Amino acid sequence: MSETTELKHATLVTEGIVTGYEDGSRPRLVGGYCPDCARWYFPCPSYCRSCLEPVQAADLGGEGKLHAFTVIRMRPPLGLPQPYAVGYVDLKESGLRVFCLLDPSAIDRYRLDMPLRLTVSVLGHDGSGQPCLRPYFSPGDHHEDAEKETDTGGGEVRDE
Amino acid sequence: MSEVVILGVGMIPFGRHPQKLLVEMAAEAARAALKDAAVEPGEVGAGFFSNGLAARLFSDHTIGQNVYWEVGINRIPIYNIENACTSASTAFCLACGQVAAGQVEVAMVVGAEKMYVPELGLIHSGQSELDTQLGLVAPAGFALRAKRHMAEFGTTEAQLAAVAVKNRRHAALNPNAQFRDPITPEDVLSAPMVVDPLTRLQCCPNADGAAAVVLASADFARWRRGASRGKVRPVDVRAAVYCTGSYANPQDLTHWETDERGCRLAYEAAGVGPEDLNVVECHDAFTISEILHYEALGLCPAGEGGRLAEAGETALGGRIPVNPSGGLLSRGHPPGATGAAQLCEIVAQLRGEAGPRQVPGARVGLAHCMGGDKAADSKSCTVVVLSV
Numbered sequence A: 001m002s003e004t005t006e007l008k009h010a011t012l013v014t015e016g017i018v019t020g021y022e023d024g025s026r027p028r029l030v031g032g033y034c035p036d037c038a039r040w041y042f043p044c045p046s047y048c049r050s051c052l053e054p055v056q057a058a059d060l061g062g063e064g065k066l067h068a069f070t071v072i073r074m075r076p077p078l079g080l081p082q083p084y085a086v087g088y089v090d091l092k093e094s095g096l097r098v099f100c101l102l103d104p105s106a107i108d109r110y111r112l113d114m115p116l117r118l119t120v121s122v123l124g125h126d127g128s129g130q131p132c133l134r135p136y137f138s139p140g141d142h143h144e145d146a147e148k149e150t151d152t153g154g155g156e157v158r159d160e
Numbered sequence B: 001m002s003e004v005v006i007l008g009v010g011m012i013p014f015g016r017h018p019q020k021l022l023v024e025m026a027a028e029a030a031r032a033a034l035k036d037a038a039v040e041p042g043e044v045g046a047g048f049f050s051n052g053l054a055a056r057l058f059s060d061h062t063i064g065q066n067v068y069w070e071v072g073i074n075r076i077p078i079y080n081i082e083n084a085c086t087s088a089s090t091a092f093c094l095a096c097g098q099v100a101a102g103q104v105e106v107a108m109v110v111g112a113e114k115m116y117v118p119e120l121g122l123i124h125s126g127q128s129e130l131d132t133q134l135g136l137v138a139p140a141g142f143a144l145r146a147k148r149h150m151a152e153f154g155t156t157e158a159q160l161a162a163v164a165v166k167n168r169r170h171a172a173l174n175p176n177a178q179f180r181d182p183i184t185p186e187d188v189l190s191a192p193m194v195v196d197p198l199t200r201l202q203c204c205p206n207a208d209g210a211a212a213v214v215l216a217s218a219d220f221a222r223w224r225r226g227a228s229r230g231k232v233r234p235v236d237v238r239a240a241v242y243c244t245g246s247y248a249n250p251q252d253l254t255h256w257e258t259d260e261r262g263c264r265l266a267y268e269a270a271g272v273g274p275e276d277l278n279v280v281e282c283h284d285a286f287t288i289s290e291i292l293h294y295e296a297l298g299l300c301p302a303g304e305g306g307r308l309a310e311a312g313e314t315a316l317g318g319r320i321p322v323n324p325s326g327g328l329l330s331r332g333h334p335p336g337a338t339g340a341a342q343l344c345e346i347v348a349q350l351r352g353e354a355g356p357r358q359v360p361g362a363r364v365g366l367a368h369c370m371g372g373d374k375a376a377d378s379k380s381c382t383v384v385v386l387s388v
């Protein structure tokens, strides 16, 4: 299956949390911003938790800095690879610290404070066995780097 | 809170109880607590039952009424409480409130959990949570804290292991603990890696278990103590604090604001400080958790938790013994029962009934519990201060 067919057939883990991945351009996280409260959110809630007014969807970008990471070696849930990596990432634009998957093919390369960029690809399943698109961060400054690499992760669960 | 006392406690050994139903385990602990308190079933004015998993595992609901009727308690209000790992301690805080408000003279908390069943699966913070869908399993949140603590403060794997070794050494002295065979630092560090840097022996084991606490007003307790000719031995509740997370973003993974806030509120309510404590039971779900809780409790300065464990200051015989029962790491962790089991241990210590694991002359003790992950924070934190 080619990458584009794969993207078409797999569903996103949770609707509305990423954008810019469908056409192969630059994937970014989608959160929320309340201009009255100057408050950022990820994921985007319908209403602001300060003023209780509707929140606007906001582009949180696809770049961040690695605040903490670990490698999960136990039997993985949701068809994720064994082992797989997760971390807290400080997003560049909003300053939010978000929990996210990390590229499982780069497990030996993670260092605190290193720059990361977002990828969206098939990683694991949706709980009922259907392939699932998940956002994850990979080492690197610029998204352009990712497009030069042939294997951006997904490991053995990748259906190619 | 000086008007509320614990009159009696009871628990069953934590471990595997394949022959016993959840209700049977709970009733056994309840009977033991009622007898310890010398309280008749008909004297209990309100009952709280705590459990975390039975709705999911057994499709059982409103179990509290079944449990209390097994020990002859009916007609009164029974409250069913689910609050993850703090289910029982949250129930205790509610029960304290009812007694303190004069709504009832005697209240009771029973917590139980049955986990050794094939249906258990993974424990996480909620299947529909985004974090869960992105692979956040319970040990990972703590492993991430451990990695930051190691990077910021130089905490070592040997210091993490020291917590597990100490709690196992304590458990060897506790017949109610699930795992009692001594372990060495090498055993801990060479056990299978679960989530870096936490090996299997650094993660609390599942357990079947039940524990119960009978509370009363100070007036009722004085009367009952007299009537029992001193056989009943009340313990004063100095503080019973329950708070929830701030979910602030970004979270500081090594200075746990919710944990620190819960501990501070309890000290303020009790009018004591960390220097007044003689014995502590804390929520050592993972080795790093205990180290973080030392710091939140003010048992050592921020960042020094690993060194405090390694120096033996929190072992029996040390400056401030923590988890003399063996803690979650060796007693086992049935979420619905853990908070009540911690209270059983502190009560035994303050009455001088803890046998070979007794902290000599203990007069002030603290039980600390946390539960549920949300937005890199904890959903709940309870801190109870007891004294004699």
Ligand SMILES: [Zn+2]
Pocket: A034, A035, A036, A037, A038, A039, A048, A049, A050, A051, A052, A053
């Ligand atoms: Zn707002």
